Amino acid sequence: MNAEEIKTGLETTILGRAIHCLDSVDSTNRYARNMAEGGAPDGTVILAEEQTRGRGRLDRSWHSPPGLGLWLSIILRPEIAPAAAPGLSLVTGLALAKTIEEQLNIAAKLKWPNDCLLGGKKTAGILIDLAASAELVRYVVVGVGINVLHNPDDFPPELQKMATSLSQAAARPVDRALFLTGFLAGLEREYFRFIKEGLAPFIKPYTRRCSLIGCHVEALVGRRLVTGKAVGIDPSGALVIADGENEIVLTAGEVTRVRQ
Ligand code: BTN
Numbered sequence: 376m377n378a379e380e381i382k383t384g385l386e387t388t389i390l391g392r393a394i395h396c397l398d399s400v401d402s403t404n405r406y407a408r409n410m411a412e413g414g415a416p417d418g419t420v421i422l423a424e425e426q427t428r429g430r431g432r433l434d435r436s437w438h439s440p441p442g443l444g445l446w447l448s449i450i451l452r453p454e455i456a457p458a459a460a461p462g463l464s465l466v467t468g469l470a471l472a473k474t475i476e477e478q479l480n481i482a483a484k485l486k487w488p489n490d491c492l493l494g495g496k497k498t499a500g501i502l503i504d505l506a507a508s509a510e511l512v513r514y515v516v517v518g519v520g521i522n523v524l525h526n527p528d529d530f531p532p533e534l535q536k537m538a539t540s541l542s543q544a545a546a547r548p549v550d551r552a553l554f555l556t557g558f559l560a561g562l563e564r565e566y567f568r569f570i571k572e573g574l575a576p577f578i579k580p581y582t583r584r585c586s587l588i589g590c591h592v593e594a595l596v597g598r599r600l601v602t603g604k605a606v607g608i609d610p611s612g613a614l615v616i617a618d619g620e621n622e623i624v625l626t627a628g629e630v631t632r633v634r635q
Contacts, residue, residue: 407419416450437520447519468485498539591603592632
């Protein structure tokens, strides 16, 4: 993929207007943070064919082999309070799920806070890095990793049972550039709406796609293991877990589905 090919199909005003395509980089999020510190404009996209030290949430690594995925980071400079920034992660997940449904015609689920699942297996993840002063966001780097062209044995053995790719789920090859331009256009629409209206319009559609709602789950809150039923997403984007009379509101962390 190269910048010209991507720009040709791009129907956005800011996202991807500046785009940097790299053959190999340690992590596009780290690269994007450096660019943001250097003044890169709102909407700049960094895309890599391969990451040698791709990062996931909770300090995990993200498997990013050459040519098989979309490994990208988007620099955003929204005028919002730092506390609102995690909402961008839900907004991005929703834009991704909608792009999958529109382009591939398969149902995509979102595992709170931001994993995208096809047929119960993880296809994409989102990692938000935030730079802010006490009151205002300086910039947000939205990192998105999408498995696109992997066959099952392209994943390391420990991931094979739980990971999939767009082409595997759709049972046909997927054009990475085409998917990317569609995703950036969809994300820009949702992003502009988020800036104008906040997270409120996203709660219902997100809840509808959330794989955890109605299921018995367990989650680590600090060192405490919480169990209960995932009953909803609150207006701030937090997951609400009911345990008998008590409701626990989870703003971050890892949640596992125990049973339906
Ligand atoms: C997760 O599910 O844990 C989040 C994974 C995020 C991976 C993407 S790939 C592009 C960007 N650069 C990184 O180092 N990580 C994100």
